[in-house]
Amino acid sequence: MRQIMGAGRRRTARLGALSLVAGVVLTTQGTAVAVADPAPEQSWASQLETGSRACGAGEPQAYVRTVPPLRAVLSDPVNGGQPGAPAVAAEFEVWWSADGGVERRRLTTTSKPQGSVFSWQLPEEIGIPADTAISWHVRALSEGKTSPWSSEGAGAACVFVYDRTVPAAPAVSSADYPDGDDWTDGVGVHGTFHITSPSEDVESYQYTFLGGPQLTVQASGPDRAADIDYLPESSGLHMLTVQAFDRAGNGSTPTNYQFRVGSGRAPAAHWKLDDAAGSHTAAAEAGPVARAGAGAAFGAGAPSGTGMTSSVSLDGTEDGFVTPDAPVVAADGTFTVGAWVRPASVDGTRTVASQDSGQGAAFTLGLRQAGGKPVWSFAVGGTTLTGGEPGAGEWAHVLGRYDARTGKARLYVNGKAVGDERTVTPVAGDGDFQIGRARGAAGYRDHWRGEVGEAQVFDRVAVPAEIERLAARKAELLGHWALETAPGGISAESNGGQPLKLGQGASIFRLDGTCDPADPDCNPGDWPLVDEGHLNLNGVSGHAATEKPVVDTGESYTVSATVRLADQEPDHPMTVLSQGGAHGDAFKVRYEPSTSSWELVVTDADEPGAAETTVARFVEPDGGQGGGHRIAVVRDVAAGRITLFVDGYAKTAGVAEFRGGWTSGGGLQVGRGRTADGWGEYLHGAVDQVRAFSGALTNSEVAALW
Structure with missing residues (x-):
């Protein structure tokens, strides 16, 4: 009591x-x-x-x-x-x-x-x-x-x-993004919002930009003011909501401040570098026309899935460069610089882009050596950011970004941030912009050897969605085999590409005309997996194959199929899809009965005993019943990973890091794979709707295949 x-x-x-x-x-x-x-x-x-x-x-x-x-x-x-x-x-x-x-x-x-x-x-x-x-x-x-x-x-x-007294609603203003109907530049450009309160005991403000997190800023000064920095990442109507809080924690009614953000400014300089072979200059989409050195050859290759048609090849000598002979950005202000590149070699230090500053460079974007291996690099002032691993002959989109408002720099490779964001101290660089070389005390050095395309420089922050778009590569369909018919043992590719040739023990199953699928009493004993037919394989010798490779296994690719196992208790590993060379498979997808799992196996080289990386997903055997499983293998070189999808969805996917690989010379195999004794691991079951793509499909694109 x-x-x-x-x-x-x-x-x-x-x-x-x-x-x-x-x-x-x-x-x-x-x-x-x-x-x-x-x-x-x-x-x-x-x-x-x-x-x-x-x-x-x-x-x-x-x-x-x-x-x-x-x-x-x-x-x-x-x-x-x-x-x-x-x-x-x-x-x-x-x-x-x-x-x-x-x-x-x-x-x-x-x-x-x-x-x-x-x-x-x-x-x-x-x-x-x-x-x-x-x-x-x-x-x-x-x-x-x-x-x-x-x-x-x-x-x-x-x-x-x-204290029960609620403070008055705060006032919000901005010279950078005024309220009203006017559209203001824009995406990637910082703005300041000034907040004041007439209440004398206000200590802080809670605020949120529509769709963003709730944050807090302290009030200060005689007018109990605070400033908020905001970097718009999308165009359109934006809203800032602010609430004042006094020392007791009483909150005011919210103040809503609406403003309109325009699209981000176009690049300050942009060279597609797809000029005609033999050209001595690079036309500019923005900024000045650029001069090409004698070691720069236009008409080189371009990365697939980008819309690019060609690039410039630089020979790694002092003559291999492209320059507008002018600065294109204030190097001590906010800027973003990026390009598509394919290094012919990854030794030493090599520069994709830079801007002169006296007897040095204000910034450089390229590659260098760290920890005994090559890495992508972005140097601003005396600080170098590194991350990712360049591969000779592999296309990548490389981008460096410096935000003068925050003082931080970031390196992006293939649309993704790599390494750590770091605070840097820039130097003024009003010298000439360079593609393929960097200024040094004794002249230009660190010459690029390989291709460069779509070089762009912004005088603002490129936001993550833009960076992903700049680096996007759309997967392209290379082959689709519906496996509905196979006259003469040949199953055609839907668009006239390489056909699949059926081997002994392989046949196409189709319903005969005596049984109407709409008849409830119709029971043919089996049904096509998809549409009107599928490929049946006997598990002993049955397979189908193209004569030549379909996907470049050294690059990003996607291969998929629907498959159903004939046995409830399979007695040996069975491969449904593979592509390889003389000694082994660059990739194969097989069912491993000892673990009741579908496995994706990729190798580092076409050599006996080459290192393997495996991803597995547990699945009960089909026993010849049901609609089978939807299998897809996705290799994403940019992300350095491989993924095995079972039944098409991300939640049923297994992922592993994989940065090795090699370009196989053999054809696409359906129903068999390489073993130590030659061809083996024959599939006993049914396969349907085989597809192959150059490039890595996204999770949603894989799910949409079926």
């Missing part, structure tokens, strides 16, 4: 270093108890809290927007930590000035072990007034002993103010 007592119910007499309750102590039941040995002089109280705030002794006081609980930990400072220490109760007292006097309220708790947290939730009925300094302290009662109040000696009373 708890008891709240008014003022004057208890008096404390001070005798030297001791604290003594005069005569008696009133318990929570009001019973008189003789006082035993006096308590030590030190307070027993620690960890005092007003609600969720610290004690609030002195200034600044604790401001609260609801009547708070008072909390303290009580323990004898001399022997409270000893085993068997007596239990302790807490006596709280609060007081405040009112009508020229002082109002006091007290509560004594039940006893608990020393070191416990004691609390008093101040009830509304005791009349805590608003906007008034409320003081409180606490002391301990234990076996007739009474400790000093926590405010005595070196202590101080805790003070809080109960």
Whole structure:
């Protein structure tokens, strides 16, 4: 039972270093108890809290927007930590000035072990007034002993103010992105929003841009102002919502500020580098026309799936460069620089793009050596960022970004951030922009050897969605074999490409005309997996194959099929798809009965015993029943990974890191793979709808195949 007592119910007499309750102590039941040995002089109280705030002794006081609980930990400072220490109760007292006097309220708790947290939730009925300094302290009662109040000696009373007044709504303005109907530049350009409040006790603002996280900024200055930085990543109507909060945590009504963001500015300089063979200049989509050195040859290859038609090949000598003979961006301001590149060699340090700064370079984008291997690099001032691993003869989109507002730089490879974002110190670079070389004290150096295409420079931040688009490569269909018919043992490719030639033990299954699929009594014993027919394989010699390779296994690719196993308990591994060379498969997808799993196996080289990487997904055998499983293998060179999809969805996919691989010379195989003894792992079952793509399909694109 708890008891709240008014003022004057208890008096404390001070005798030297001791604290003594005069005569008696009133318990929570009001019973008189003789006082035993006096308590030590030190307070027993620690960890005092007003609600969720610290004690609030002195200034600044604790401001609260609801009547708070008072909390303290009580323990004898001399022997409270000893085993068997007596239990302790807490006596709280609060007081405040009112009508020229002082109002006091007290509560004594039940006893608990020393070191416990004691609390008093101040009830509304005791009349805590608003906007008034409320003081409180606490002391301990234990076996007739009474400790000093926590405010005595070196202590101080805790003070809080109960504040129920809601601050006024804040005002928002921006010179960069004014409100109204005007469209303002734009995506990738920082803007500042200024917030003020007429309320004198505002301490912070909570804000959110539509679709973004809720953030907090502190108010400062005589007008209790704050500035918010914002980098738009999309065009259209944007909205900023701001709410002011006072020192008690009271929140204002929100202020909504709408503004319109235009599309990002076009590149400050852009060269497609797809000029005609023999040209001595590179036409500019933006910025100045660029001069090509004698070691630059136009008409070189281009990455598939990009829309590019050609590129410029640089021979790695001092004559292999392209330059506009002018700067294209302020190197100590915000900029983004990127290009498609295919290095012919990845040794040493090689520069894709740079801008001169005196006898050096303000920034460089390219590759260098780190940890004994080549890495992509972006250097700004004296700081170099690295990440990703270039491969000789492999196309990649490389991009460096420096944000002068934040002081941070980032390197991107194939649309993805690599390495760490770092704070850098730029240098002014008003010299000429360079493609394929970098300025050094003794002249130009670090010459690029290989192809460069679509070089672009922005005088703003390129946002992640833009960077992904710049680096996007659309997968292209190379072959689709419906496996509906095979006249003369040849199953045609849907668009006239390489056919699949059926081997012994392979046949096309089709329903005959005696059974109507719409007839409920029709039961032919089997149904085509998809559409009107499928490929049946006998598990001994049955297979189908193209004469030449279909996918370039050294690049990104996707191969898929629908497959159904004929056996409930297969007795040997069975390959459904593979493509390889003389000694092994660059990839193969097989069913492994020992683990009841579909496996994707890729190898590092066309050599006996070459290193393998395997991804497996558990699947029960079909036993010749049902619609089979949808299998897809996706190799993504840019991401350095391989993925095995079973039944077409990301949640049923297995992923592994894979940066090796090789370009196979053999044809696409359906129903068999290479073993140590030659062809083997023949599939016993049905296969349908085989597809092959150059490039890596996305998760959603794989799901849409069926």
